Amino acid sequence: MKPLFMLTFTAALLAGSGAALAAAAIGQPAPAFSATDVNGKAVSLADFKGKHVVLEWVNPGCPYVQKHYNAANMQATQKAAADKGVVWLAINTTGREFSDYKPPADMARWMKDHKAAATTTLMDADGQIGRAYGARTTPHMYVINPAGTLVYAGAIDSKPTANPADIPGATNHVNQALAESLAGKAVSVAATRAYGCTIKYSSPG
Structure with missing residues (x-):
């Protein structure tokens, strides 16, 4: 369905903060960013030029995040990506x-403790990266x-619940998008509706 592939994340008012989410468009350059990771190291998206990069918005307090981490589904997705040379940046915007x-x-x-296989975890407490991408939920995934x-933005999979029992029957959209893009193909499902807990953005200023 063509409109799906052309989806643009239009600005949406963030409840309670008064801040508008930026538009990040499928098929357009991913917004550049720099941040500090959990080890105090400066990391920029530009550091990974020429590589596939996955962005994962994470908040350990969210039941939807717990669904995928407690079942080791997120870690398996991270490891499968890493085995293919993909960079995985987990981002905490709380x-x-x-x-x-x-x-x-x-x-x-x-x-x-959860044996995550992310390349690194970035701290985005001021919300600059989240707002640049229009990230709304944890998890919210980008490729x-x-x-x-x-080339992809949305949910990790096709079952928008907090129940780990739904994972085996779900389509993993990140795995699918990476497989197609790594094969030089257009991503067949380029955008889906992200599900999870609303990101708790810091009030601007």
Whole structure:
């Protein structure tokens, strides 16, 4: 269905913060960004030019995130990507003023305890990366091809529930998008509706 492939994430008002989410368009250059990871290292999207990159929005306090991590589905998806040379950037955009905000050391420990296979985990407490991409939920997934073009955005899979029992019967959209893009094909399902917990953005200013 053609409109699906041409989907653009239009600006949406973020409840409670008064901040508008930016538009990130399928088929257009992925917004550039720089951030500090949980180990204090500066990381930029430009560091991975020429590689496939997956962005995963994560908040350990979210039941939908717990669904995929407690069942090891997110880790399996991360590892499958890494085995193909794909860079995986997990991003935590939860604002510092919220009770489920985790400081970098705690976030690093949580990822390690869950045996995550992400390349690194970025801290985005000010919400700049999340707003640049229009990220709405945890998880919210994006795939960027080696040319720096956004080729997938949306849900990790086709079962929008918090029930781990639904994972085996779901289509993993990230695996599918990566397989097609790595094979030099157009991504057949380039955009889906992300599901999960609303990202708790920090109030601007």
